[in-house]
Amino acid sequence: MWACPECTALYTAMRRVAEEVEAAWAAAEPGLDCDPASSVVGGEIRLARHIATAHAPQVPDADPACAMCRYHGTGRSPALLDLEHRARHLFTPPSTTGLI
Numbered sequence: 001m002w003a004c005p006e007c008t009a010l011y012t013a014m015r016r017v018a019e020e021v022e023a024a025w026a027a028a029e030p031g032l033d034c035d036p037a038s039s040v041v042g043g044e045i046r047l048a049r050h051i052a053t054a055h056a057p058q059v060p061d062a063d064p065a066c067a068m069c070r071y072h073g074t075g076r077s078p079a080l081l082d083l084e085h086r087a088r089h090l091f092t093p094p095s096t097t098g099l100i
Contacts, residue, residue: 001051001058001090010050011091014043044092051090052083059086068098 001007018040052059062069062082066089072082088097 001055004055006050006054007047010043010047014040014047014091017043044088045084047091048084048087049080051087052080055087056083059083060089062086063089066094066098
């Protein structure tokens with residue numbers, strides 16, 4: 001992942017947006033949505049899509065402890081979504097990987 005310039009650029013952009021949104025939330029009033037376009041999640045999806053399409057052989061196998069891996073492995077979701085989800089295991093914490 002780090003040898004690929006596009007992976008590095010997408011990861012850097014994703015982290016920068018996450019930090020900006022976190023800072024906005026810290027400065028905002030409770031209940032205010034500081035990320036109305038879901039740009040953090042969008043950045044994660046863009047990076048996962050790139051990894052799934054450009055680096056599919058490096059995508060990890062399904063994690064048996066992950067409910068979403070078990071779901072995607074049933075054939076009920078498109079193969080690309082399965083790869084994208086498993087690619088998220090490379091760069092997101094387990095608590096958020098299972099959300100998409």
